[in-house]
Every structure is written in structure tokens, then in C-alpha cells.
Amino acid sequence: MTMPQASPYLLLTLTVFFWSGNWITGRALHDDVPPMTLTFFRWLFSLIILAPFVWRRILRDWPVIRAHWRTMVWLGVVGIAFHNALAYLGLNFTTATNGVILNSFIPVMIIAMAWLFFGERLTALQLCGVGVSLIGVLTILSGGSLDALASFRLNIGDLFVILAMAMWSLYTVMLRRRPPGIDILSFLFVLAVVGELCLLPLWLVEATLWRSAVWTPATVAAIVGVAVFSSVLAYVFWNRGVDAVGPQVAGLFVHLMPAFGAILAWLFLDERLQAFHLAGIALILTGIALTSARRRMPARSGPEP
Secondary structure (H helix, E strand, C coil): CCCCCCCHHHHHHHHHHHHHHHHHHHHHCCCCCCHHHHHHHHHHHHHHHHHHHHHHHHHHHHHHHHHCHHHHHHHHHHHHHHHHHHHHHHCCCCCHHHHHHHHCCHHHHHHHHHHHHHCCCCCHHHHHHHHHHHHHHHHHHHCCCHHHHHCCCCCHHHHHHHHHHHHHHHHHHHHHHCCCCCCHHHHHHHHHHHHHHHHHHHHHHHHHHCCCCCCCHHHHHHHHHHHHHHHHHHHHHHHHHHHHHCHHHHHHHHHHHHHHHHHHHHHHCCCCCCHHHHHHHHHHHHHHHHHHCCCCCCCCCCCCC
16 A cells, blocks of 8 residues: 655645545434444454555564554544544434534643643734634534524533534644654554553443444445545545644644535435635635645654655
8 A cells, every 4th residue: 555645735635535424424323333344344344454565664664563552552543443433422422514523622732732732823814814713613513504503402422422522622732752763653553552452341341231232234344434534544644744744734624524414415315505605615725725824834753654
């Protein structure tokens, strides 16, 4: 498997596109597949997909993996196990729309954590870009109506989603500690193994004490699709994009999720694309452009994988 050399902005855009579909799939499956089961099998299928391409790389990178095992374990627990499990758990109690709304606060969380842990700050122009982009998100989600925005309420599912977003923001900021010189597929595979080991007891308890999944060909196909696009490709693209442009700029691309949702609904669900959708998309793209301008490239120790 050859690593993409495309623009990091394209990779980040594709990542968010894949994740937009993941939220719809997660909500659609919640009646048939409980959250820990969905998370466990999503990453089990991802490991099966990755294994033929990565085992030689793992052998080559093993000295680096062993030397940095604490970092690898920590990132796997936060970015694979906790983030995904909390997100799918939240979708059992809230809507996909609420999930997308709450995803829009990831950029703010990333900026706060980058400042807290590494003392990083955005320029005034970049902060302006974050604000413009967030206004674009709220424009789409509210349909241009302040009353609709004011009626938004949090429930227990939303709180789980917020925790999931915090885990993802922390993972993104801490990606700068990825061991230098390790292949990006080796890195993802090890993190996925760590995540699966954490999820295994949760899945067993869920299947024993709560409920088990209803397996159908459509269910399996949906989870395999999530594994390919929202797990393997999305994580590789995201890690590459964060490495290239930094966590604050990368995080802003999450604001594209409502825009993608509106466009996909127009294309596949015959929902009308209205003026407020176009205005919101324009604001989001403007905010991304402002935040990406004159950015400082993060220092990177060690060679590229």
C-alpha cells in the first residue's frame, strides 16, 4: 500500500467526507449493532484489511515501537478505543444531526489543548478564520433561523459525544509525539491493536449483559465500509494532514461535516439545497482559507515515514 502524496488539504477534506458518512452509518445501525460491538468489529475489520500490507513494516519498525511503547499505548487508548466507543454510545441516545453539531466544536477544543499543553497560539487572522467558519456551521445547522439554533438542547447522548470529541482533540494535539521514523501504517496498526485490546472486555460485557448484534449482509457490509473509509483511509489521511499543517489548521476541516451532510442529502436523499446551505459552505471555506494563511509549519523531528 503506497502512502498518498497528495495535498494535505485534500487529504483532510477526504477524511471529513468519510467521517460524515460514518456518523450517518453509526446512527442507522444503532438498533441492530450496540456501540461496543460496532466499535470492536469496525477496528477488527480494519486490522484484517491492514495486516497483509503492514506486517513487514511492523517487523522493520519494531525497535522504534518498543522504544516508544508508552506513547503508542496512550494514543491507541485515547484515539481508537475511547473516542470511537464514546461516539457510538452517544449515537444510541442522540441524533446524527446533534452529533455533527457537536463535532463542530473540535477546532476550538484543539486550539485550547494546543495552548494548554504546548503554549501554541493562533494569529488574529487565524482566530478570525475559526470564527467565520463556525458561523458558517451554525448557518447550515440552524437553517438561517436564530429560533432553531436557540432550541438546541443537550441530552445524555450529546454528553457522550462531547467526551468523544475531547478524546479526538487530545489525540490530534498529541500526534506530534508520534515516534519519528515509524511508518504511518505501522503506527496505525499498533494503535488499532491497542484499541482492540481495550475494547474486547467492553464488547464481551455488552454482549453478555446487554444485547448482541443482529447480523445481516447489509450490516456486515456497512461495518466493512466504515472500516475501509472511516478507519483505515481516514486515519492515515488525518495523521498525514496533521503532520503537514499542524493540529489547529487540520481541526478546522471538521467544520466541513455539515456542508458535506447538506450536499449528500441533496444528491442522494433528494433534499433541497437552499440558499443558507450555500452561504454556510461559503463561510466555512472562507474560514478555512483564513486560518490556513501564513501558518507556521510545525517543527518535525526525524524523517518522514
